Amino acid sequence: MVSYDHIIIGGGLSGLAAGIRLARFGFKVLILEQHSRPGGLNSYYYRQGRLFETGLHAMTNFADPGKKDAPLNRLFRQLKLSRKAFATLQQQQSTILFPGDRSLRFTNDPQVLIDEVARLFPESAERFRKLVDLVVGHDPFQPRPFASARKILTKELANETLADMLLWPLMMYGNSCEHDMDFDQFVIMFQSIFLEGFFRPEGTIKDFIDLLLNHYRDLGGEIRYLAPVKSVTQDAGRVRSVVLASGEELAAKFFLSTAGYPATLVFLGQDDPSRLDQYSGKMSFVELIYLIPSEIRSKLRAEDTIIFYNFDSPFDYCCPDEAVNVNCGVICFPENFQDLTIGNECQVRVTHPANYHHWKKLSQDEYYPMKSLWAKRSEAVVGKIIGNYSQNIVYQDSFTPITIERYTGKVNGAIYGSPEKIRDGRTSMSNLFVAGTDQGYLGIVGAMLSGVTMVNQHLLQTSEH
């Protein structure tokens, strides 16, 4: 049997980052990916000869290359990638829209949000500034039980609408729980979105993944595609090998699973349904992708990079009763980054919370009509915000919780994974750890930081090599 120092299950961003970190120090590493291409939730595909990014609205945690201790720059350093050579484009501006025409604008300069809060909620301006200080001074990485961000915000801000408006984008971009958010997670997301901000790579996500992949290979790392792990063999509290769907067995000293905690429990044979349910997220989404001619942009409200809107009152972040909730969502203009040249066509991407079970029960014949139905409903609502674009659509595509489940194996199509995170990355096996979404760092930068952190904590400083 072939044997490795480390086997990583999953070639998404957390797996690639972990792989680079290990290969960099000379370990023999293998990444096993079930799909035919890397990237996981953040990948790409081709339609009509055009490249589409599956999961990229914007990356979070923007920092200028000079800021050494910023998470983004640390990440690059840890991966031995040049941050200076990585060209980034910052967002234009983003807006949070709530009922009663309330809107809050923010950019990568935190002062803009502070001023906006003072404009819309003068009575809460001082309290908001104190909240920013609280966030800056809070270390979210200390192990702690769940603390309700809602309760803390209600106490600190004494303004429920403001609390909801702040929570909404942070929840949409990184909350696996319904209704409320862990305060530590709130702090992580607040820093990465409101204090650091949005950017995108100058190139496509394919360029970014290729950069990681080539770097990993140059360092001697191996990756295999179409290699789904089905189970692991165990011996005295340790994993000995992984078994692929083909029956092939591969051994290693250490294992890192980025396939999600429920999937990892299944590998271990610990698949008792109530346990799996405890770690299965309920939050999933549909994403609608439109291509429109760039010249109609002048007739639309198209100056934001991202609009986070909610028309539900009271506001609640949850799995909807219906198949999709179009009353709230995220509208992204992926071309609206500073210094990005816009071609003849541009994209509009719209994300709404969706109910996995409604989509799961559909037959093939019902699935596509259901997609069109909800796309129409979405266009009606989104059209009221940005202006009508329905007649001008050149091409459109969409994906549902079922698409996410099919391509990434995420249980329930839950992008943000388990509501209970495995912060320390440990499992019942002493040489098997989890990283990525279910360890607790979310988003593109978050997933990569998770891979790096778990490697640093568990796989480098061991004398067992």
Place this chain on the structure above:
Amino acid sequence: MNKEEIRDVILEIIQDIDEDADISDLQSDLPLRDQLDLDSMDFLDIVMELRKRYKLQIPEADYPELASLDSCVAYLEPRLKDS
């Protein structure tokens, strides 16, 4: 390796870890961390790089010995004398 060679290796590793590290006026008896703005993760990289290059295992309890350039050299000299 002799003292001078070890010193050069450490400086080379630091520059390898951090493309912006300015080693031009480094004081060899003062903590590297403060002078170069290194964090504990960067520190781990120095240790791992030594492991990779010279198969040298440095236990966590010994990390304080690597605080300054001088102390690094003192700690590593007996351990790398045959490298």
